[in-house]
Amino acid sequence: MKYISALLSHLRPVQMLLSTLLCTMLFFASGFSTLAAKNIPTKGTVQLDKIEQKAQKAIDSPAMSLETIEKRSQGGLNEVQGDADRDKMNSSNDPKLPVVKQAEKALSNIQKS
Incomplete structure (x- = not known):
């Protein structure tokens, strides 16, 4: 039982690192989609x-x-x-x-x- 608790205590920093990395990726992904939307022709x-x-x-x-x-x-x-869109009309x-x-x-x- 002590082996499992020791293993889990060593994994907590890894979990924090992975969650921080995931949050950072989500933040940048939402920012890049906003930049891409601004380049759409009007x-x-x-x-x-x-x-x-x-x-x-x-x-x-x-x-x-x-x-x-x-x-x-x-x-x-x-x-x-x-x-407008005459070629798409049926x-x-x-x-x-x-x-x-x-x-x-x-x-x-x-x-x-």
């Missing part, structure tokens, strides 16, 4: 400012007619943002909803088997 805020201006303009103007809305909707799904000429497509595919698979 181009996205410019687009958001333009969107906000368009939204404010739409709020201040009177209600649009149906023809005006239809003309504006011809621009695509993401009409408010203009060409638009197809197929009028069926994805759920309907999946249901038809599942039914055809069932009929095949």
Whole structure:
């Protein structure tokens, strides 16, 4: 029993050293992530400012007619943002909803088997 207590008494300085090292690493890790966040480009805020201006303009103007809305909707799904992320948008000429497509595919698979 004395051997275990002697061993534990020798490990206390090691435990303190390891806990101090861990706290120091956590401190520096949190500081470096903050520095990395400051270097992020702010181009996205410019687009958001333009969107906000368009939204404010739409709020201040009177209600649009149906023809005006239809003309504006011809621009695509993401009409408010203009060409922002146009390559990421998913638009197809197929009028069926994805759920309907999946249901038809599942039914055809069932009929095949």
